[in-house]
Amino acid sequence: MGTTVKIAIAGEGGQGVQALADILAEAANDEGKEALYIPNFGIEQRGGVSLAFVQIATEPIGSPKFRHGDIVIALSERAISRTRQYITEDTLLVYDSSLVAPPEVDDEAIGLQTYDSVAPEAMAGAVSEQPKPGKVRLTRRAGRVVGIPATDTARQELHPRVFNMIVLGAAVRAAGMVKMEAIKKALESRFKSKFAGNPGLRELNYRALQRGVELVEAALAREEVRH
Amino acid sequence: MSDRLAMPKSWHVESKPHKFCPGCGHGLILKVLGEVIDELDIQEKLVFGCDIGCSLLAWDFFDADTVQTHHGRTTPVMVGIKRANPELLCIAYMGDGGGYAIGAQHLVNAAFRNERIMVLLVNNTNYGMTGGQMAPTTLPGQKTETSPFGRDPEETGYPAQGPEMVAAVVPPGAYVARATCANMKQMKRFMKKAVENQVAGRGFSFLEVLSTCPTNWRTSARQTWEFLEKEMAGYFKTGEFTTPGDRREK
Amino acid sequence: MQRTLPFSENRVFVTGNEAVAWAALAAGADIMFGYPITPQNEIMHYWTRLAPAYGKKFLQTEDELSAGFTTIGGVLAGRKAFSATAGPGTVLFQEPVTMAEMMRIPMVVIIQQRGGPSTATVIYSQQEVNLAAFGGNGEGWRVVYSTANHQELYDYTIKAFNVAWTYRFPVFVLGDGYQAKMRESLVMYDPASRGMELAPAEAVVGKPGRPGSSRPAVHLRNAFSVEEELYESIMPGEEEFRSMARRVVEHDEEGTRGAELVIISHGVVSRAAVAAIKRLKEKGIKAGYFRPVTIRPFPEEALQRAVALCPRLLVVESALGQLARLVKEALFNRPVESFDTIFRPGVGITAEELVEAVIKIRQGGTTCV
Numbered sequence: 001m002g003t004t005v006k007i008a009i010a011g012e013g014g015q016g017v018q019a020l021a022d023i024l025a026e027a028a029n030d031e032g033k034e035a036l037y038i039p040n041f042g043i044e045q046r047g048g049v050s051l052a053f054v055q056i057a058t059e060p061i062g063s064p065k066f067r068h069g070d071i072v073i074a075l076s077e078r079a080i081s082r083t084r085q086y087i088t089e090d091t092l093l094v095y096d097s098s099l100v101a102p103p104e105v106d107d108e109a110i111g112l113q114t115y116d117s118v119a120p121e122a123m124a125g126a127v128s129e130q131p132k133p134g135k136v137r138l139t140r141r142a143g144r145v146v147g148i149p150a151t152d153t154a155r156q157e158l159h160p161r162v163f164n165m166i167v168l169g170a171a172v173r174a175a176g177m178v179k180m181e182a183i184k185k186a187l188e189s190r191f192k193s194k195f196a197g198n199p200g201l202r203e204l205n206y207r208a209l210q211r212g213v214e215l216v217e218a219a220l221a222r223e224e225v226r227h
Numbered sequence: 228m229s230d231r232l233a234m235p236k237s238w239h240v241e242s243k244p245h246k247f248c249p250g251c252g253h254g255l256i257l258k259v260l261g262e263v264i265d266e267l268d269i270q271e272k273l274v275f276g277c278d279i280g281c282s283l284l285a286w287d288f289f290d291a292d293t294v295q296t297h298h299g300r301t302t303p304v305m306v307g308i309k310r311a312n313p314e315l316l317c318i319a320y321m322g323d324g325g326g327y328a329i330g331a332q333h334l335v336n337a338a339f340r341n342e343r344i345m346v347l348l349v350n351n352t353n354y355g356m357t358g359g360q361m362a363p364t365t366l367p368g369q370k371t372e373t374s375p376f377g378r379d380p381e382e383t384g385y386p387a388q389g390p391e392m393v394a395a396v397v398p399p400g401a402y403v404a405r406a407t408c409a410n411m412k413q414m415k416r417f418m419k420k421a422v423e424n425q426v427a428g429r430g431f432s433f434l435e436v437l438s439t440c441p442t443n444w445r446t447s448a449r450q451t452w453e454f455l456e457k458e459m460a461g462y463f464k465t466g467e468f469t470t471p472g473d474r475r476e477k
Numbered sequence: 478m479q480r481t482l483p484f485s486e487n488r489v490f491v492t493g494n495e496a497v498a499w500a501a502l503a504a505g506a507d508i509m510f511g512y513p514i515t516p517q518n519e520i521m522h523y524w525t526r527l528a529p530a531y532g533k534k535f536l537q538t539e540d541e542l543s544a545g546f547t548t549i550g551g552v553l554a555g556r557k558a559f560s561a562t563a564g565p566g567t568v569l570f571q572e573p574v575t576m577a578e579m580m581r582i583p584m585v586v587i588i589q590q591r592g593g594p595s596t597a598t599v600i601y602s603q604q605e606v607n608l609a610a611f612g613g614n615g616e617g618w619r620v621v622y623s624t625a626n627h628q629e630l631y632d633y634t635i636k637a638f639n640v641a642w643t644y645r646f647p648v649f650v651l652g653d654g655y656q657a658k659m660r661e662s663l664v665m666y667d668p669a670s671r672g673m674e675l676a677p678a679e680a681v682v683g684k685p686g687r688p689g690s691s692r693p694a695v696h697l698r699n700a701f702s703v704e705e706e707l708y709e710s711i712m713p714g715e716e717e718f719r720s721m722a723r724r725v726v727e728h729d730e731e732g733t734r735g736a737e738l739v740i741i742s743h744g745v746v747s748r749a750a751v752a753a754i755k756r757l758k759e760k761g762i763k764a765g766y767f768r769p770v771t772i773r774p775f776p777e778e779a780l781q782r783a784v785a786l787c788p789r790l791l792v793v794e795s796a797l798g799q800l801a802r803l804v805k806e807a808l809f810n811r812p813v814e815s816f817d818t819i820f821r822p823g824v825g826i827t828a829e830e831l832v833e834a835v836i837k838i839r840q841g842g843t844t845c846v
Contacts, residue, residue: 041515
């Protein structure tokens, strides 16, 4: 039996969500995996959350979009809200902890997903309740929630521009389906001329990828300890 | 046969006598076009496209490759042929409804793009084939089946000035003129220049010809010519139009 | 100019729209006429970038009517012309396509379905089945290939040109917004390197010789004066369409033999169906899948055979019964109770949903909307 990993990535415009989803899928394809990337496109408008769907598999891929993600990567507070519907108990939620306070998993709210058993008025009341400032409430409990300080790490240790490379590194580690060498190859073909003009850039991107991997590993380790 | 001698060589003899009503201007216009085709010897390269409306009756009029298209769509079909094979000479033949109403967007955009085709548009102030409805070119006060009390400009505007509109939007190299069945010599001169403009590949060529429709006008022979020479001539000025390109050149 | 394809076999990871542009090139297309509409725009974007290097042409027209009629003009002049459209554009395309049907003009149009009715969404749907198969004032003399993945987009775009120019009927490749915009892998190839022959294009007008003397003039018409004249003109066309239909009709099926339920779907939804029957098999449930590849002509006989012994059918589509109507017509003698349906106009359908639905049906429930 084959495996399929479904990844939803969401963030603000300009965070490079589509590019990193694209590179991830392309690298998986280069490795000989089945891969599919589809942006969530619509009527062009500014200010929306950018959402991308990636699937990596060892068997033919079914429908391009999916109901639930194995991995959901949310890069802003709004992105967490936007991706709620893709999160289940089996989901690994990765979020940028430098931008938002940890998402609050509220057991009361979790009950709401079973529509049959909740009286409509109770639902209406719960829905109208505003989330606490700085907190993002998940209506579904993610299996594992890991925060990585991607923005802070990029700013303090590397360069703000390589923020999405840190996230890409995190995604690669979380997905566990793609070798870092394939990612580097995909970056090489995409940024060939830029890397040629400034070899330091290549190093910087590689370091960012590596930091992403480390951040997820550290966060997962903390998760382990907690459980 | 003596009447064969009177026919342009490019006419398709088997389809004559033609299918237009007695007193209709189409026959005159197609005769002039036939003479121009002969004189410029373009029969081999010509693709003639006819619109739906009375123009559709010309589908086998010439010994030239002819495509009958849809109402208003002759311009894009000819554009497609010309773009695919620029060696060919394409003439789109249509009425005022086809050119100024249902196919107006095609006419305007072919003019914008300076398509190297010719549009030959017959203006008889009504929709003839469908039984005499009001057209964009119907004169104020003129009675038609859909303006039974006469066209009221307050409600439906004034007659469309086609060549004036085309002349205003074409780039340099285009040729734009209006002729009339009442002046065959002038019509032939303009027709020839319009065709030559395409042969030279200079730009879009547009010729409107004022024509007659005694069947739907419900006019006698005398009244028909009076309407053409007096009423229509009052609204539609014949002549060659200065295009923006000409002005720039001056 | 006129360079050949830069590859004989090439595994790539691209969007569906890019795959279509390359396939048109591989099929020997000469000129594209198009009007912008999402989600097909990138077909034009790629074509306009490829065109100069390969001696190809492009014209952006004033609307889809013009795109369709200029395409017809290009074909009459002897070139392989094509276009691409979606949604409201597919509506406007019906007019030129009926002219192509009547005058037996080969024509290829890629449709990337979006939501409807009206402007709706630019994203995805399967609501253009009716239009693609039977739009226009005529008898639906067109071939409609509904593709499910990028490999098929490439294969069937090439096939569309060959079928159009072999049988002289218009051909639609019916994709959708998902297929247009997503990236996945496929193998692009030069048809020649696989021994495939491309049907030649031939000029209808402007052939050598002087019309009326060295050759007869070509007089093409679509308007007739009397009823009988039209009838006489249509019936041979219908005969030719039917005889072509037997040769071009295509379907795909899996696990239908001995199945307790068969999922019937088309296009991108079939991917979910294939994945679903696999998962159901793991759960010990014997479900099959049937998919018309040609929506028109519809593989009626194959469907009848595939489901003859199967007690339950589940028709699944991202529309409110456009495929189901064709299925029910093909299976007109089946009891209504044996049909279940999942209709989701404008949204995707996943394998998980199908698995859940099949389990529910087995427990005596129904999914009918």
